[in-house]
Amino acid sequence: MLRRIGTWVVLLVVAATASEGMGALIASTGFENETPASQYADTGNQAVDHDLVNNVGESPVDSTSSSTTAGDLGFDASYVNTRNDVGLTDGDFVGVTSFTGTVGSYVEGSQGYQMSDADGKMVLEFDAVDNGGGALFVGLQLFVQSTGWETGSPSDQITVVVSTDQGDVTLLDTAGGDIDDLNIEDEWMLLTADLTGKTNAVLTVTLDSNSGNEAIYLDDVRFGTTVTDVPEPASLALLALGGLAVIRRR
Numbered sequence: 001m002l003r004r005i006g007t008w009v010v011l012l013v014v015a016a017t018a019s020e021g022m023g024a025l026i027a028s029t030g031f032e033n034e035t036p037a038s039q040y041a042d043t044g045n046q047a048v049d050h051d052l053v054n055n056v057g058e059s060p061v062d063s064t065s066s067s068t069t070a071g072d073l074g075f076d077a078s079y080v081n082t083r084n085d086v087g088l089t090d091g092d093f094v095g096v097t098s099f100t101g102t103v104g105s106y107v108e109g110s111q112g113y114q115m116s117d118a119d120g121k122m123v124l125e126f127d128a129v130d131n132g133g134g135a136l137f138v139g140l141q142l143f144v145q146s147t148g149w150e151t152g153s154p155s156d157q158i159t160v161v162v163s164t165d166q167g168d169v170t171l172l173d174t175a176g177g178d179i180d181d182l183n184i185e186d187e188w189m190l191l192t193a194d195l196t197g198k199t200n201a202v203l204t205v206t207l208d209s210n211s212g213n214e215a216i217y218l219d220d221v222r223f224g225t226t227v228t229d230v231p232e233p234a235s236l237a238l239l240a241l242g243g244l245a246v247i248r249r250r
Contacts, residue, residue, distance in 0.1 A: 024225040026136070027129050029075065030108035031219065033067035034060045034096040042079060046087030046120070052077040059095035073221055074127040075113075082154055082208055085119035092117045093212065107141045107188055108220035116145075116215030121157075121208040129201045129223040136195040138162055138203060140221040142172070146186035147213040149179035157208045158216060160191055164198035188219075 037059045044050045054060045061077040068074040077095070079087055088094060097114045106112045115122050129136070142160065149156045156179055160171040171191040174182060195201050201223065207216055 026131060026223045026225060027073040027127065028220070028222040028224075029063070029067075029072040029126075030106070030221075031072075031096045031111045031113050032109040033070045033072055034064065034111070036060075036096045036098045036111060039091045039093055040088065040095045041091040042088035044079065044087075044089070046079075046085070046089045047081055049080045050078065052079055052088070052122075059093075059097060061095040068127075073129070073223070076125050078123045078125070079118065080121040080123060082121045083119055083210060085210060087120045088118055088122070090119070093215070094118070094122060097217075102145050102215065103143045103188070103217050106217075106219045112143075112217045112219040114215060114217050115205070115207040117209065117212040118207060119210045121206055124205045124218070126203040126221065129203075130199050131225060133197055133199050135225045136198065136201060137192065137224050137226070138171075138195055138201065138222070139190060139192040139224075140171075140203070140205075141219040142189050142191055142205075143187065143217040143219075144179065144185045144189075145213060145215040145217075147211070147215075149214060150210075151178045154208060156210075156214055157206070159204075159206045161204050162193060162195060163200075163202045163204065164195060165200050166198050169193050169195060169198075 037057060040055065040058045040061055042052060043055065044052070052061045054062050054064070063072060063074040063076070081087065093099070094115055095113065096111060098111045099114065100106070103112070113124065115124065140160070144158065157174050158179065159173045161173070162169040162171065171193055179185070203221065205218060
């Protein structure tokens with residue numbers, strides 16, 4: 001099935017069974033090696049674009065040295081002022097979380113990463129992955145909370161992009177449309193792309209929103225050299241045709 005999201009078209013495949021993961025992993029994270037807390041309050045200036053840093057006793061927004069040495073893919077969050085609002089300085093539910101009231105459960109382990117109510121744009125960038133131009137695949141699970149997403153100026157927007165030496169590969173971009181109309185809410189979606197031949201792959205996820213109910217959750221981020229059942233075998237032909245597969249699962 002073809003589905004248009006924003007200005008691009010994706011191939012939508014409904015997975016019949018749960019996905020297990022990628023073979024020959026290069027780097028991955030399920031956000032399991034961090035300690036979540038309740039809220040996170042940014043101590044920076046909300047009027048200026050800036051990097052976000054972890055605060056003692058609050059949910060971590062960045063990976064720590066202990067998590068990356070444990071084999072996880074590192075990640076770093078930042079804030080972009082798009083709304084001239086309070087940003088994340090008022091305390092928000094963002095960062096590593098074990099909250100399941102929205103998602104029910106996580107795909108991998110008992111934790112994930114939440115982005116919501118940034119009153120601006122929150123950006124999550126993962127460490128660069130490079131397989132020297134050889135086989136490389138990316139997969140991540142995304143949950144979009146069902147709520148009244150807003151259009152207008154500025155509108156709520158979700159993007160998932162991998163930057164490489166050969167340009168950007170877009171996995172999701174809701175610009176130009178109403179998220180409520182895209183049929184992507186209230187269930188885990190597997191976003192995948194074939195990055196073979198590309199180097200210096202940097203995965204970035206962004207959310208521009210201004211409500212606590214406007215939330216997305218991430219889990220099970222993987223870069224691998226081969227694909228086993230991520231995506232499901234039936235969708236591999238779609239990737240071979242150069243299509244972007246988005247697999248949705250309950």
